[in-house]
Amino acid sequence: MDGAAFKDNVFNQLSRVGKVLSSPKRLEILDLLSQGPKSVESLSAITRMSVANTSKHLQALLDSQLVVYRKDRNYVIYDLSDKSVIDLLLAIRTVADKQLEELAQLRQQIEESREPFESVTVEQFVDRYESGGITIIDVRPREEYEAGHIDGAISIPMGDLERYIDQLPQDQAIFAYCRGHYCLYAAEAVKLLKAKGLHAIRLDASLHDWNKYRQQ
Amino acid sequence: MDGAAFKDNVFNQLSRVGKVLSSPKRLEILDLLSQGPKSVESLSAITRMSVANTSKHLQALLDSQLVVYRKDRNYVIYDLSDKSVIDLLLAIRTVADKQLEELAQLRQQIEESREPFESVTVEQFVDRYESGGITIIDVRPREEYEAGHIDGAISIPMGDLERYIDQLPQDQAIFAYCRGHYCLYAAEAVKLLKAKGLHAIRLDASLHDWNKYRQQ
DNA sequence: GATCTATTCAACTTATTGGTTGAATAGTAA
DNA sequence: TTACTATTCAACCAATAAGTTGAATAGATC
Structure with missing residues (x-):
């Protein structure tokens, strides 16, 4: 050859x-x-x-x-x-994020169509994570939580969230995360919790984003 | 929506x-x-x-x-x-490398069809680079060298290599690199230099592999 | 302005792919 | 064994893509 x-x-x-x-x-x-x-x-x-x-x-x-x-x-x-x-998927998402304006517009539509809510990136979250005193909920389906989750997070799948609200702390910040940037679960969770008067914040990242950030 | x-x-x-x-x-x-x-x-x-x-x-x-x-x-x-x-390209190459046996076989064919020669990965190279006393040649076309190269490397495009052999040090290790893992220039360069009695070694990496490794 | 050249566009052919539906397979449970 | 269910295979159609050739465009040079 x-x-x-x-x-x-x-x-x-x-x-x-x-x-x-x-x-x-x-x-x-x-x-x-x-x-x-x-x-x-x-x-x-x-x-x-x-x-x-x-x-x-x-x-x-x-x-x-x-x-x-x-x-x-x-x-x-x-x-x-x-x-x-997984690295490849993250890479393709990064490129698409940067290059394709359509994606940015899509995100914006979603953001604007809902109540504004607090949202943090991995970078912003890490300090809060280190200093403790917060609750982290993983709102993906139970099996996905079991396959891997952020250390210290508890599993409350979206469908169960309403029932578990009473058991969540009223005086702590509650961070919700799901499959990542383009998944809507966490946004909905935060919206629901806020409506009930809790201090909910979206962690705008997937487990993989988190892992990647931590290993650097 | x-x-x-x-x-x-x-x-x-x-x-x-x-x-x-x-x-x-x-x-x-x-x-x-x-x-x-x-x-x-x-x-x-x-x-x-x-x-x-x-x-x-x-x-x-x-x-x-x-x-x-x-x-x-x-x-x-x-x-x-x-x-x-570039990150995306590296990611896709990493996945393909790991998953597609065909690629590994292709590489092997090439390796075997030639004289065996010394070859180092980025990880193995970095120590030699740090301690100095080596020559690094970039055998890609001149324009590519000019668009970016490993610090300290000199540009000798494949076509010019034969003419410049006399000017290369006879007593130092000479590392040759090109576009990367699947590019054949550096392998050919090493073959040629070895035939002339020089101590040539292939750096089996692209400029981007090098940059990525260094920034970690 | 006229000419030259690098690049892009348009029209067309052939091959590949995503999707459907319905049948075949293989592994479980009774 | 028999019945059942999840998965895969096969045959088909519609849509899309890669490649070709030849014409059109737009910058640069004279």
């Missing part, structure tokens, strides 16, 4: 990874899996695709080895194959 | 970046641009595509704002729009 053929081959291989990232639905699947392993059935439900189609996408992801699976009873449970896939 | 539509929209935007990375030729263009700005004409020559097609790819890159351009005389010079694009 000569130099040119070698080069073509390398970029062909690299583009296999790129291909996987070229479909919105596949990105959504990867994003969901980055929060924890999930069955084909539940992925199909969350993404509102046919099971067959979801399976097909998962096969594509499998083909470029971005995901792995294991069988459990009669479910097939998929998961990301490697931590470097 | 409701939650589901918002979500679809976000992933649609993210996939625009993914789409760009789904074509081998576009990846090659991005990779070339990461070494320094280039005209449409030279990109077309290096990638061996028609100028029209190259231009079309560049339009696609422009559309998702991964590149920018400026006009110079009657050339249009393209460049990456942002440092975060």
Whole structure:
């Protein structure tokens, strides 16, 4: 194989990874899996695709080895194959964030359509975290919390939040986080808690954003 | 816009970046641009595509704002729009490296088809760099060196190397680097220098790998 | 202003992909 | 074994993308 053929081959291989990232639905699947392993059935439900189609996408992801699976009873449970896939997802989000004005506009629409509420970035949050005296709630589904969460956070999935309000401290700041920047759970949680008179603040970051920041 | 539509929209935007990375030729263009700005004409020559097609790819890159351009005389010079694009390229390469066995095999073929030669990673190189007493040569085209290079490296493009051999130190280790892991220039340079009896070693990294490692 | 050249646009062909529906498979539970 | 369920496979259609060639555009130079 000569130099040119070698080069073509390398970029062909690299583009296999790129291909996987070229479909919105596949990105959504990867994003969901980055929060924890999930069955084909539940992925199909969350993404509102046919099971067959979801399976097909998962096969594509499998083909470029971005995901792995294991069988459990009669479910097939998929998961990301490697931590470097999370880094890739974060990288693509960073680029899109910076370059695509449309995304910024989307975020703004969401922000403006709701009551204004307090929101902090990872950088702003870390001091409060270190000095303690706060409550952190993880409002993602229970399984995702169990697959990994910010140290010291308690799990209150969105659906259960209303029932648990009484048990939350009235005199402490309560930080809520979810799947990250483009997930709406935490924003809704803060809105609900504020309406009930609690001091709620959104932590505008995912578990992975947090991990990445901490390891630096 | 409701939650589901918002979500679809976000992933649609993210996939625009993914789409760009789904074509081998576009990846090659991005990779070339990461070494320094280039005209449409030279990109077309290096990638061996028609100028029209190259231009079309560049339009696609422009559309998702991964590149920018400026006009110079009657050339249009393209460049990456942002440092975060480089991070994205590194991330995709890391994932592909780990996941795609085919890539590993490709590399191995190349290694084996040549004389074995010394090669060091960034991690191994840094000590030698710090303690000095070495020569570092950048064997990429001159313009790429000028767009950015490892501190202390001298520019000797591959084509000129043979002529400059006499001026290189006979008693020092000479480290050669090029565009990175999948570029063949440095390997060829080391082969040539070794054949002439010099103590040549490949630094198996790109300028960006080096920068990334140093900033940590 | 006229000419030259780099770049981009337009039209077209072929190949690939996302999605659907319905059947086949494989693993569980009774 | 039989029945059941989750998942995958197969066949198909519609939409999109990569690449080609040839024409149009716009800057620079004379």
